Amino acid sequence: xxxxxxxxxxxxxxxxxxxxxxxxxxxxxxxxxxxxxxxxxxxxxxxxxxxxxxxxxxxxxxxxxxxxxxxxxxxxxxxxxxxxxxxxxxxxxxxxxxxxxxxxxxxxxxxxxxxxxxxxxxxxxxxxxxxxxxxxxxxxxxxxxxxxxxxxxxxxxxxxxxxxxxxxxxxxxxxxxxxxxxxxxxxxxxxxxxxxxxxxxxxxxxxxxxxxxxxxxxxxxxxxxxxxxxxxxxxxxxxxxxxxxxxxxxxxxxxxxxxxxxxxxxxxxxxxxxxxxxxxxxxxxxxxxxxxxxxxxxxxxxxxxxxxxxxxxxxxxxxxxxxxxxxxxxxxxxxxxxxxxxxxxxxxxxxxxxxxxxxxxxxxxxxxxxxxxxxxxxxxxxxxxxxxxx
Numbered sequence: 001x002x003x004x005x006x007x008x009x010x011x012x013x014x015x016x017x018x019x020x021x022x023x024x025x026x027x028x029x030x031x032x033x034x035x036x037x038x039x040x041x042x043x044x045x046x047x048x049x050x051x052x053x054x055x056x057x058x059x060x061x062x063x064x065x066x067x068x069x070x071x072x073x074x075x076x077x078x079x080x081x082x083x084x085x086x087x088x089x090x091x092x093x094x095x096x097x098x099x100x101x102x103x104x105x106x107x108x109x110x111x112x113x114x115x116x117x118x119x120x121x122x123x124x125x126x127x128x129x130x131x132x133x134x135x136x137x138x139x140x141x142x143x144x145x146x147x148x149x150x151x152x153x154x155x156x157x158x159x160x161x162x163x164x165x166x167x168x169x170x171x172x173x174x175x176x177x178x179x180x181x182x183x184x185x186x187x188x189x190x191x192x193x194x195x196x197x198x199x200x201x202x203x204x205x206x207x208x209x210x211x212x213x214x215x216x217x218x219x220x221x222x223x224x225x226x227x228x229x230x231x232x233x234x235x236x237x238x239x240x241x242x243x244x245x246x247x248x249x250x251x252x253x254x255x256x257x258x259x260x261x262x263x264x265x266x267x268x269x270x271x272x273x274x275x276x277x278x279x280x281x282x283x284x285x286x287x288x289x290x291x292x293x294x295x296x297x298x299x300x301x302x303x304x305x306x307x308x309x310x311x312x313x314x315x316x317x318x319x320x321x322x323x324x325x326x327x328x329x330x331x332x333x334x335x336x337x338x339x340x341x342x343x344x345x346x347x348x349x350x351x352x353x354x355x356x357x358x359x360x361x362x363x364x365x366x367x368x369x370x371x372x373x374x375x376x377x378x379x380x381x382x383x384x385x386x387x388x389x390x
Contacts, residue, residue, distance in 0.1 A: 064094035065102045085113040104134040120147035138171045173209035184220045193225035207237035257285040276303045321346035
């Protein structure tokens with residue numbers, strides 16, 4: 001919508017030079033309106049509002065169309081949608097009163113305010129108020145389609161999206177993504193996947209297009225279709241970290257942990273923050289040595305130590321797990337009771353029962369408290385019959 005905003009600023013900023021000023025209008029009122037337009041153009045919305053507040057809008061010589069249009073722009077940019085809608089409506093009413101309609105772009109801003117308020121019928125009404133040349137913008141096509149969609153008129157939404165894709169081929173991805181979402185919403189998953197694949201095959205789609213289409217199918221539970229699109233896109237853009245994350249999540253939702261781990265491992269070379277997630281997935285997949293190798297490269301110390309403790313215990317390296325006690329104290333991780341229990345378990349497995357008991361005594365969570373009692377019984381048995389615990 002930025003282009004519309006610039007058009008309106010130009011229109012409102014040049015009004016003074018385009019019209020003959022009434023002899024009775026004070027020069028400073030004209031200047032204030034021009035100043036407000038300039039301030040809005042520079043993003044100084046609160047200052048613009050202050051300038052507009054100094055204008056006597058009841059003065060019959062004030063350009064009320066221009067005033068209310070600027071007031072609406074300020075409110076719109078401050079996300080005050082109700083106030084913006086009312087201001088643009090007053091601008092249109094003022095134009096009707098003087099039989100000089102304001103610029104058609106005011107209708108578009110009225111539509112934007114109503115769209116933000118989810119008044120979709122009002123949005124369409126406002127869009128129909130502007131001429132076809134003014135509404136010939138990709139953002140307007142998308143707004144109109146979304147409004148039809150939200151009102152349940154899916155056929156009209158589809159027609160608008162198809163027309164927009166043909167009218168603006170360089171923005172075809174925006175329209176196709178919406179069409180895929182529309183098909184998914186109707187449960188037409190095969191059709192959605194086919195449309196996505198056709199669009200991708202044209203060679204004009206970006207990785208972000210594939211990401212949006214694949215994610216829509218994933219959220220609809222169509223994992224195989226999503227994988228087909230996402231894997232193809234990844235071959236074209238292997239450095240797209242967002243694409244890798246969505247692809248990994250899709251594999252996880254199919255309970256395929258190892259492929260997800262491999263994908264995040266590769267993506268971690270671009271985003272080191274993913275190393276911990278990749279290591280955790282390898283741990284879940286049972287690839288413990290690989291998990292331990294990647295854990296050494298995790299930057300976040302808390303994540304690193306928690307993960308390492310779990311890996312050591314799963315590997316049966318209880319001496320190494322018990323040896324982490326000072327690090328766990330230093331980082332404050334023993335404040336987490338599941339970590340404290342894991343350490344106590346490692347101490348028990350290495351025969352350090354008194355140290356284990358000192359940690360078990362500090363557990364308060366119901367589930368861990370029960371586990372602590374079971375561990376105490378095991379320690380008591382080991383004391384009585386040590387040959388059972390060697």
